[in-house]
Amino acid sequence: MNSTGYILRFVLTMTTLAAVLLAGMLYITEPAALKAEAVFNKRAILTAVEKKLPKPLKEMSDQEVLDLFEDRVDQHALNMKGEEVQGRVAEQIKLEQEKKKPEADRVLPLFIYKDDQGNPYYILSVRGSGLWDEIWGSIAVEADMNTIAGVSFDHKAETPGLGAEIKDNPGFPAQFVSKKLYNDEGELVAVNVRKGGVADADHDVDAISGATITGNGVTEMLRRGLKYYEPYIKKIQAGGK
Amino acid sequence: MADTATQTIGVQEKEPWFGKKERKLLTDPLQSNNPITVQVLGICSALAVTTQLLPSIVMSIAVIFVAASSNVTISMLRNYIPKQVRMIVQLVVVATLVTIVELALKALSYPVWKQLSVFIGLIITNCIIMGRLEAFAMANKPWKSFLDGIGNGLGYGAILIIVAFFRELFGKGTLFTGTPIVMNIIGPSNETTQYWINTANESSLLYGYTNNGLMVLPAAALFIIGILIWVHRSYNKSLVDIS
Numbered sequence: 001m002n003s004t005g006y007i008l009r010f011v012l013t014m015t016t017l018a019a020v021l022l023a024g025m026l027y028i029t030e031p032a033a034l035k036a037e038a039v040f041n042k043r044a045i046l047t048a049v050e051k052k053l054p055k056p057l058k059e060m061s062d063q064e065v066l067d068l069f070e071d072r073v074d075q076h077a078l079n080m081k082g083e084e085v086q087g088r089v090a091e092q093i094k095l096e097q098e099k100k101k102p103e104a105d106r107v108l109p110l111f112i113y114k115d116d117q118g119n120p121y122y123i124l125s126v127r128g129s130g131l132w133d134e135i136w137g138s139i140a141v142e143a144d145m146n147t148i149a150g151v152s153f154d155h156k157a158e159t160p161g162l163g164a165e166i167k168d169n170p171g172f173p174a175q176f177v178s179k180k181l182y183n184d185e186g187e188l189v190a191v192n193v194r195k196g197g198v199a200d201a202d203h204d205v206d207a208i209s210g211a212t213i214t215g216n217g218v219t220e221m222l223r224r225g226l227k228y229y230e231p232y233i234k235k236i237q238a239g240g241k
Numbered sequence: 242m243a244d245t246a247t248q249t250i251g252v253q254e255k256e257p258w259f260g261k262k263e264r265k266l267l268t269d270p271l272q273s274n275n276p277i278t279v280q281v282l283g284i285c286s287a288l289a290v291t292t293q294l295l296p297s298i299v300m301s302i303a304v305i306f307v308a309a310s311s312n313v314t315i316s317m318l319r320n321y322i323p324k325q326v327r328m329i330v331q332l333v334v335v336a337t338l339v340t341i342v343e344l345a346l347k348a349l350s351y352p353v354w355k356q357l358s359v360f361i362g363l364i365i366t367n368c369i370i371m372g373r374l375e376a377f378a379m380a381n382k383p384w385k386s387f388l389d390g391i392g393n394g395l396g397y398g399a400i401l402i403i404v405a406f407f408r409e410l411f412g413k414g415t416l417f418t419g420t421p422i423v424m425n426i427i428g429p430s431n432e433t434t435q436y437w438i439n440t441a442n443e444s445s446l447l448y449g450y451t452n453n454g455l456m457v458l459p460a461a462a463l464f465i466i467g468i469l470i471w472v473h474r475s476y477n478k479s480l481v482d483i484s
Binding site for chain 1: 292321322323324325326329330333334336337340341344345347348349350351352355412454457458
């Protein structure tokens, strides 16, 4: 049997060595990891305006994504009254954290992408619940603040082949292009994921069979998430900036 | 305590550096002592990460690395580790190595890291690794322990890759999704994945094939592993008596 003193000394030495090793490893890898994460998130945002990009996202290198984002995308942080918030960077706003705050205190990210002709596309972030866990997305809206230019969705744990199709099947987000956020009466109805086919060409997309709850989650997420942006949308529509 | 460990190796004549015994350490886990199909260990991660080939290959490499290096570390320390706390010592070594792998993967290949999510961290609790440390590295020299780690990692990885091959092929109709050499083997491709733009739709086999949704669910991995065990046992009769 080893003495208690030996055991203590052994364990202390070993854990100290492990701690030093891991701290060193973190120090070495952190810059690269942060960059990779930024590229990943920027790709997700740019997917919403994929059609308007100079070239497809898949053909872009990481550096090209960073450059494009730097050149073409303006970042804004909005409060719930649609006013610009100083001191917050849109990219660093995490909606999952904002959702925990009282509604009045939340801050929303807004990205404005300018295409080759200088037309602005407003990219709004939404977050909601699917069947198993959270779902989220970026909604690109044209300058009229009504017509959808493109969307991208992602999810944490939807069923592959069913709910996960909101991301995996490009046909699903493609349906949202040129749908309208507002109805003729000027109410925000956003887009409904409807079972059994499209009834209203401006506001309906066809649901994925077998993924009813995820589909309803998308409908709910859009309606609620875009509602938060309404003060800002109204401002832009009225022509003010 | 230190003496017993050395004695188990016994008095040995000059052994070849890579002789028959060493070769057996590498091939045994692939064949008659496979960690997944014979010992049925490490099933959890085998079910979870095998929907596609790329994460399975990354996972295999990670496990091979962790198994080999933790085996070597523990084997070198085996005469100094106090027996009362040996499991904790093993756990700290494995956890350190796994964290190194995770940090490296996060920096080098962020999307794959996202896809593997918690399963890299769960290598720490992979029974194969702890099992080899307890059963082998605590009683053998570093070089042999290294080979044993590589062998068991390979045995695990081989099954993972076989399972992932079938699941990706029938579940998505593709192979190597997420890498530059992604191939669409069967069925129409453009609707099934967003990672690449469809270029060769007509060239794929079985154009009318519809992807099998079951294959992407964890249950499918269990079926395939079951079939693999069956095939393995009918091929290697010596295994049948063990059960």
